[in-house]
Amino acid sequence: MDDHQTQLKNINRRTVLNYIRKHTHATKAGLASATGFTFAAVKKILDELENQGLVRFACIEKKAVGRNSAMYEINPDFGYMISLYMNRKEIHVAVVNLGRKIVARRRIPMENRCLSQKELVEQLLSSVQEVMEEAGAPREKYIGVGIGVPGPIDMEQGMVLTPPNMPMLHYLPLRDILQSRLGLPVYLHKDTNVIALGEFWNEEGRGSESLFYLDVDMGIGSGMITNGKINAGAEGKAGEFGHVTIDLNGPVCKCGNRGCLEAMASGIAVLRDFRTELEKHPEHPLYPRRECLEIDNLAQAYREKDMIAVPIINRAAFYVGIGVANVINLLDPEKVVLGGLFLRDFESSYEIITNVAVQRMMKKGNGRNIVKSQLGADAGVIGCAEVVIDRFFQEAVNGIWAKN
Numbered sequence: 268m269d270d271h272q273t274q275l276k277n278i279n280r281r282t283v284l285n286y287i288r289k290h291t292h293a294t295k296a297g298l299a300s301a302t303g304f305t306f307a308a309v310k311k312i313l314d315e316l317e318n319q320g321l322v323r324f325a326c327i328e329k330k331a332v333g334r335n336s337a338m339y340e341i342n343p344d345f346g347y348m349i350s351l352y353m354n355r356k357e358i359h360v361a362v363v364n365l366g367r368k369i370v371a372r373r374r375i376p377m378e379n380r381c382l383s384q385k386e387l388v389e390q391l392l393s394s395v396q397e398v399m400e401e402a403g404a405p406r407e408k409y410i411g412v413g414i415g416v417p418g419p420i421d422m423e424q425g426m427v428l429t430p431p432n433m434p435m436l437h438y439l440p441l442r443d444i445l446q447s448r449l450g451l452p453v454y455l456h457k458d459t460n461v462i463a464l465g466e467f468w469n470e471e472g473r474g475s476e477s478l479f480y481l482d483v484d485m486g487i488g489s490g491m492i493t494n495g496k497i498n499a500g501a502e503g504k505a506g507e508f509g510h511v512t513i514d515l516n517g518p519v520c521k522c523g524n525r526g527c528l529e530a531m532a533s534g535i536a537v538l539r540d541f542r543t544e545l546e547k548h549p550e551h552p553l554y555p556r557r558e559c560l561e562i563d564n565l566a567q568a569y570r571e572k573d574m575i576a577v578p579i580i581n582r583a584a585f586y587v588g589i590g591v592a593n594v595i596n597l598l599d600p601e602k603v604v605l606g607g608l609f610l611r612d613f614e615s616s617y618e619i620i621t622n623v624a625v626q627r628m629m630k631k632g633n634g635r636n637i638v639k640s641q642l643g644a645d646a647g648v649i650g651c652a653e654v655v656i657d658r659f660f661q662e663a664v665n666g667i668w669a670k671n
C-alpha cells in the first residue's frame with residue numbers, strides 16, 4: 268500500500284476512534300451517520316480496531332422501536348499513562364488507563380520543602396515504580412507520562428521555572444530527566460491547563476469544543492481549551508487570569524501591580540481581609556488567633572455565618588463574577604468551569620459568581636454554561652493522563668497501525 272493510502276486509512280481509523288472516545292459509546296449505525304462512511308466501511312474499521320484490542324464491545328443498546336444494536340467503546344486496558352500532578356499541598360503520582368480511570372496512586376506530601384532536586388527526582392521515580400507495580404500492567408502497555416506543575420513553566424524546554432513556595436522545582440528540567448529515566452514520552456504543562464483538559468474530557472465538558480477553567484484557590488489561575496486543545500499562548504504563559512486588573516487602586520498583588528483579581532479575591536486575599544477586619548473587633552472569638560489564621564478557620568467562620576467572614580467572601584465572589592463576565596465577553600467559551608478551594612469551602616459563592624457574571628455579560632444567557640468542577644481534586648491527575656491520551660488518539664496510534 269502506498270503512503271497516501273495508508274495515511275487516508277489512518278485518518279478514517281482515527282475518525283472512528285475519536286468519535287467513540289468523544290461519545291463514550293457508539294453503534295455502527297451511529298458511526299456511519301456521524302462520519303459519512305458506509306455501514307460496511309464502519310464495520311471493517313471496527314473489526315480491525317477490535318482485533319487490535321483498541322475498541323471492544325460494550326453492551327447492547329435496547330431500542331423501543333427497531334432492532335437492538337451493539338455498542339462499542341474504547342478498550343480501557345489497551346494502554347496506561349503515568350500522571351504526575353503537583354500542587355502546593357502534595358504530588359500525586361498515578362497510573363491512569365485509557366478509559367480515564369485512576370488505577371493506582373501515591374501521594375507525596377509537600378511538607379518537606381527542603382528536598383534537594385536530586386532527592387525529589389528519586390522520590391518521584393520510586394513512587395512511579397510503586398504505582399506501576401500496583402497497577403500490574405505490562406510495561407509495554409505504557410504510552411507516556413503527563414506532568415502538571417504550578418507555573419510559570421518553559422514549555423519548549425520542558426522546564427519548571429519558579430513556582431512560589433516550591434524551591435526544589437526551580438529551573439528543574441523535569442521533562443528530559445523523566446524521559447531519559449523512564450524511556451517514555453513525557454509532556455509537561457501548567458497545572459491549570461491540565462485541569463482544564465481533564466474537565467473538558469469529563470462528562471460535563473465533553474459536548475463542548477471550548478472551555479475556560481478558573482481556579483480560585485489560595486492563588487487564582489486559569490486554563491483554556493480551544494477546539495479541544497490546550498491553548499497555552501505564544502510562549503506557554505497564558506492562563507494568568509489572577510493578574511487581570513479589577514481595581515486600579517486595589518491592594519498590591521504579589522506580582523507588584525495593584526488590584527489584580529488574585530489580590531482581591533483569592534484565598535490569600537480573603538484571609539488578609541479577614542485578619543484586617545478582626546483587628547477592629549477584639550471581642551471576636553478569633554481575635555486572639557488573628558496572626559496565625561488558616562483558610563480553614565475562615566471557612567469554619569463562614570459556615571457559622573460569621574458577621575465578619577460572610578461579607579468578605581461575598582465581596583470576593585462578586586469580583587470573581589466580574590472576572591467570569593470578562594472572560595465570557597472576551598472569549599465566549601462554550602463552558603466555564605469553576606474549581607479550587609473557594610467553591611468548595613464557600614458554598615454560596617457559586618451563586619453570587621454566576622449572578623454577577625450573567626448581569627455583566629453581553630450575550631443573553633442564564634449562566635447554565637458556568638459550572639462547578641465535577642472532578643474536583645482528581646481533575647489534575649486525570650488531566651495529566653488526558654494530555655498523553657490526546658496525543659495517542661491524534662497521532663501516536665498511527666505507530667500501532669504501522670506495526671500491523
Ligand SMILES: [Zn+2]
Pocket residue numbers: 509510520521522523524527529530
Ligand atoms: Zn498580580
